[in-house]
Amino acid sequence: MLSNLGNLLLFLNTFLGITIIYYSFENLKSSKSSLSSKIYKYSLIQSTSIIICFFTLVGAFIISDFSLVSVYQNSHSLKPIFYKISGTWGNHEGSLLLWVIILTIFSFLFLIFNKSHPKKFRLYTLIFQNFLILGFLFFILFNSNPFENLTPIPLEGLGLNPILQDPALAIHPPLLYIGFVGSSIYFSAAMASLVTNYSESSFASSIKNWVLISWSFQTLGILVGSIWAYYELGWGGFWFWDPVENASLLPWFSMTALVHSLIVLEKRNILYFWVIILCLLTFILSVMGTFLVRSGILNSVHTFASDPSRGVYILIFLSFMIFGSLFILFRKYENKKYFINPNSKETFVLVNNWFMMFYLVTVMLGIFYPIFLDALTNNKISVGPPFYNTVIFPLVIIFLFFMTIGPQAKWIKNRFENIKILIFILLAAILINFTIFYIFKRYSILSNLLVISSLFLIISSLIDFTQSLKKSKTDLARIISHLSFGLLVLFIGLNHHFAIEKDFNIKLGETKNFKNYQIKFQELELKDYSNYKAVIGKLKINDLKKNQEKILTPEIRIYNNPQTLTYEAAIKSNLIEDYYLTMSNIDRSEYYNIKFQKKPFMMWIWISVTMISFGGFLRLFKNAKNY
Amino acid sequence: MQKTIKLIIVGIFILIVGVFYLSLNKNSNYDTRNLVGKKLSEIHIESFYEDKYLTNDILKKNNFLLINFWASWCSPCRTEHPILMKLNREKNLSIIGVNFKDKKSNANLFLKNLGNPYDFLAKDELGKHSINFGIYGIPESILINNDLLILKKFVGPLSTADYKEIKSIIIKK
Amino acid sequence: MKFKLLTLLIVFFLFEVHASSSNVEQNQIFKNIRCLVCQGQSIADSNSDFAQTIKLVIKDKIKEGKTEKEIYNFLIEKYGQWIVYKPPMNGSNFLFWLFPYLIFIAGGVVIIMFFKKKENN
Structure with missing residues (x-):
């Protein structure tokens, strides 16, 4: 029926x-x-x-x-x-x-x-x-x-x-889809704009809210997926640079570029074709991501169901989209001459787009290269976190500096009046950075530079924020998003650098010591639930330095329908740090493998991303109010 | 100039779509079957029975050596066992069985019940030796010649087709 | 005056914070090795038989004093390039590593081209 x-x-x-x-x-x-x-x-x-x-x-x-x-x-x-x-x-x-x-x-x-x-x-x-x-x-x-x-x-x-x-995974797809399926509407609008010659700033104003909606939801969707991976997949990381995760990041980069360049189109009536390209690209990348995920050509931890016949269909659809939009774009494209002053807000927005395209290409290359190599030469290789971290992070440092200076610039022609303040902020950032690393007694050039540049952005955004409270005309949305991006990089840097990890095998009743920690495997308990059985371990973690005790209870679950074994991490989190522990059985042995991690500022990573997205919503509400 | 750029862009997209199409019919899972033609550096593995090591010396007996990783707890190993018993009768071939992460008593029982096809028997209690042979799951077998050159890798249980292939390789020379 | 004070403090910290460790980071290696029997996980994240075994071998190699690179090369020799998450920079991979930077430079050139037009006019 x-x-x-x-x-x-x-x-x-x-x-x-x-x-x-x-x-x-x-x-x-x-x-x-x-x-x-x-x-x-x-x-x-x-x-x-x-x-x-x-x-x-x-x-x-x-x-x-x-x-x-x-x-x-x-x-x-x-x-x-x-x-x-x-x-x-x-x-x-x-x-x-x-x-x-x-x-x-x-x-x-x-x-x-x-x-x-x-x-x-x-x-x-x-x-x-x-x-x-x-x-x-x-x-x-x-x-x-x-x-x-x-x-x-x-x-x-x-x-x-x-x-x-899982509750996070229940809301993850709708959020993510509002993001990248929502981008379809400005794909269509861009095509319509090309066909009807409806261009320039009025086109920008027709799509700007739609871009903001999809961008804000996409950001939230990625966040929720990441939180899910953090506590469900049991590796204790939140971003593995897995091809499926990366596929969701591609449209995000082009959307972010679009959010910025749209402002230029609306205010200055330039960059029309670039905006059109970004509109088309965003949805094409969304469909391409769907193709990659659903066709099963990626080898990923997130591949749950795939079928090549789906792949063929999406690929045909994708080809129509790509070549159809290219055809119309090339027919209508005119090489317009733009005059942009090197020192102006326009330039800084372009710089944002420049970096976004660099991230986009890098991540795309990381996904495509193994596929291409396999299809054309039969060589299988893996591209994982080390590639992305090595290529992307050094440039994030420069990016953050531009992100700090950019919003200070004025349209058309700019003169920096507050260089002295900026230098002062920079020195303060460097000082705070070294204080942090001095206390923790560890050193790495890259982490230091990341922390300095993000602090630079954070402090300057905070100053903006306090000043904006006095003024009537402010751009609070931008300040919040930029500030939060700075916080995100800062906390990722600190989280990465000061995490403690220990992987060991232990028997019931045994105690393991390392650094200033003592972990005791106290109990093992079997419980029956309606749709699964659980082996629940009880481990006592003793921080000898602070004299703190924490009990963590990781689980191994045996589900009935379908028969599956899952490992549930035990997580104790607060605003400062997360204790993260997973337990897994070792075949044919009475030992259990324990992975203990202490991860500082996990919560702040989630908060920062939520705030980035909040900035988008705030701008949206403001636009709606003016409308 | 503009025309060339347009052509290049269209070309890139055609390439991408083409490669995607090719990849659709490919298996995205990885195995090491293609890693043949390399040389093992040496054979150095604990004997199953005595407190000594089996070395390159075991190559002298025959032109070809099949290295088979197995365990009593591995059920596909039972499936492939009759094939190994059949291979045992081949003249030009020695078989070394490496007992992987197993209990000695269970392993003995396994061989007693199903027969012992191995000319040499070694053990790998912690599994560390398996890494030197590029093993990542058992059962797995490697066919080498007496120059230690890897001729063929068999991931998973040996099949009748594998049996025929091994036979054709060792008879050729 | 404030600037001078800040700069002085920074120089002080630069000398103080200098204890960089050069020993091979075990966890970092684990994270860069792919678990062949899993779907897209590193051996650090997996608890499969294979991951357990290979971790033991890597620990041994570290004790023997092998460098990170030597360990990777050893595993590539045995299992192919698939096993490392960081493709070695050689042959065709070299272009792969270089490509993002080429795009970055190209992007910069495009932006500068916008400026040049102004001078001509």
Whole structure:
């Protein structure tokens, strides 16, 4: 029943998509300046029906309707209700439906919120967006249909991979998708802008809020994924430079570049084609990321389900997007002459874009190079954290300096009046840095420079912040985001540099000493839960220097449906540091492998990223208020 | 000038899409089967029975040597055992079995029940020796000639096809 | 005056904070070695049989006084380049390491080109 309803709604949506495209073309011919009311009506029905379609699927997961293949493969009747619901988008088919929802809703919202812009531009945006919607609807209907039937109806489902049964992972996909599927709307708008010659600053104002929405959500989405990896995957890191993680970072870099260069386009009416390229690039990278993740050509810790036939479809879709947009771009491209003063705000925004493109290319190369080498020469190599850290971090230092000076500059022509203050801030940053390293007694040039440059940004942002409280016209959003980025780099640097790690094997009852720590393996307990059994260890950690005791209880869980073994880290966190401990059994032995880590300022890394994203939301609210 | 740049950009994208297409049909999982044609530096591994080391000397007996890593706790090892028993009858080939992270009593029982196909028997209690042979999971077998040159690697249990391949290699010379 | 004081303090710290350690960092090596039987994890993060074994061997090699590079080369010899997360800088990989910087320089040149136009006009 639900399957029929779902399929019906999918077909209805396909039909509506085609209808909207048809009426839009019809409407283009008419001489009226306003849009036909039919288009609004159909768009509204389109959004409503896709939402109903999605809730049909959610319903099927809640009542465990195993006549649906996707429910059978990813759910189980004994699963907690929360994870039944989140399981809807925790799998390939359901997540594609989420894709289409976001495409459709953004399409509708863009239509109704941009009434001040010309009809032609709005209609073309709608047309392009509906082509994207249709592309994904076809993908769902012909390849990955969540409403596909299964006969005979199985009595029980296979269950969801237990490491995916997690609150963070329940909200991770929606956040991330609002980010990179949301970027579709300015892909369509950019195409429409090229086709209708609707250019320059008014185009910028039509998309700036959409860029901010997707950027802020993308930032949050990446953060939540990272938090999940931190406590679920048990390695104690938050970013592994894994190809799948990197794939989500690519659109973020181009979005960040876009957020900045849009300001230039809006204020100064220059860089139009560069902005268009970034708009197109962001969504192309999003789809490319989806291709890489879903096709299974990457070897990653995050690969949970993949299938080459999906890959072929997304690749065809991607090719259409790439070559279609290139075709239109090249047809319309004009080599405009820009005059930019080397010492001006414009230059600093360009510098931001310059670095973003460098990060983008580096990360992209890290993903592509092994794939290319394997496809063309059959050599398999790995590119991991050392590559990214070595290539990227030295340049982050320079980047942070530009990030501090840039916002101080004025449009068109700038003169630095506050060089003295900047030098003073720099000296203070250096001093604080050495104090930190003097207390901890460790030394590394790179860490020092990172800390100095981030402190430089932080202090100068803080000064900006206090001054902004006195002024009426301020850019609080920018200050907060920049300040938080400085904090992020600072805390990552400190976290990396001052972390303590110890990996050892231990038997029940034994005690292990290292540095000023003593770890005692006190107890081992077996517990039965409704959908898993757990082996729970109890370890006492004694900080002999501070005379502090902490009890950590890591678990090894044996899930029933599907049969899986997971290792649950025990984490004690506060604002200053995290104690992180994982326990795993060693085959054919009574020893357990313990990985103990003390990681300073973990919490601050999460807080910093949240604040970066908050800056984006703040700017958005301000824009909405002025609107 | 502008035209060349456009062509280059289109070319790059065609390359990317093409490579993506090629990779779709490739296995993204890694194994070491292709690492042949290199030489092992030496054979130096503890004997299973006595307190001594097996060395390059064991190569003198035959032209080819099959190094097989196994354990009594590994169930695929049971599957491949009959193949090893069959290979044992080949003339031009010696087989060395390396007992991996195992208990001596269990290993003896295993051989008693299923037969002992090995001309030499060694042990690797901590698994450290396995790294010198580039082993990353058992069962795994390496075929070398008496120059210590790696001719073939078999990851996972030996199959009948593998048996035929080994036979064709050792008969050729 | 304030500047001088700050600078003096910094110079003082520069001399004080100097105890850099040169011994081979075991954990760092573990993090750079890929666990072949896992999906995209390093041996530091994995507890598979393979990871356990290879950790033992690396500890031995460190005790023998082998350098980080020698250990990597040893493992590449045995398992192929796949095993290290840091591709060695040789042959075609050299271009791979260089490429990001070439792009960086190219980007800088493009920005400077914007300035030049102004002088011509």
